[in-house]
Amino acid sequence: MNPAEIRQFTAKMSAESKKMKTLQASFVQTKKMDFLNKDLVTSGEMALQAPAMLSWRYTKPYKYSVIFKNGKMHINDQGKKSTHDAKSRNFQKLNKLIIGSANGNLLNDPDFTVSYFKNSSGNIARFIPKSAQLLKYIRQVDLHFASNQSVVSQVNMLEASGDTTTIVFKNTKVNAPVPASVFSL
Incomplete structure (x- = not known):
């Protein structure tokens, strides 16, 4: 994108994300790992509620839930429940990354260098972490945004290991x- 397109896109995304109070979607997640011949495909439902409640539930092929709420991270791993303090810097970054990826707020995150692209299906914001x-x-x-849409339609993540998650x-x-x-287990 050229500088004018970037300004227009980020202004629109910022305005839309401020209006967003809730977001719900179903998802399909595909993980490609170097040492596996077959991709790992999971699906589920996500919901977020401003300012910082997030529910991420895998429903197929197994049941696994992660809920960020009131500074805590709650996990339900096929019936085995646990709660962790999510106030640590790493948990806060994880929560911010997931929520920001879903609602587009990541565009203004100072922890990332952001580049912008466009293709035939919409716009892409690429984030490179600044911290070691x-x-x-x-x-x-x-983060992929379908044409004329203000919510993320797809997330592609390249991990340090070279594995990818879509x-x-x-x-x-x-x-x-x-x-x-x-938002409860």
Whole structure:
């Protein structure tokens, strides 16, 4: 994108993300790992509620949930539940990365160098972590925005190991009511 397109795109995304109170979507996640011949494909549902509640639930081929709420990270691994303090710097960055990837707020994150591209299907914002700590895990994150859409349609993540994760969001709903039960295990 040229500088004028970048300004227009980021202004639109910033304005839209400020209006966003809730976001819900189903997703399909594909993980490609060097040592596996077959991709790992999972699917599930995600929901977020401003300012910082996030529910990420895998439903196929197994059940696994992660919920960020009130400074805590709650995990339900096929019935085995645990809670962790999410106030550590790494957990906060993880939460910020996931929420920012879903709602587009990552565009203004000072922890990343951002580049912007466009293709026939829409716009792409590419994030390169600035901190050595984050670079140990993530080399690059690409957020895809379908043409004339203000929410992320796909996330591509390149991990430091060279493995990749692609998340495609479908049935996205913005500012629809989210039942409180979505944020509980």
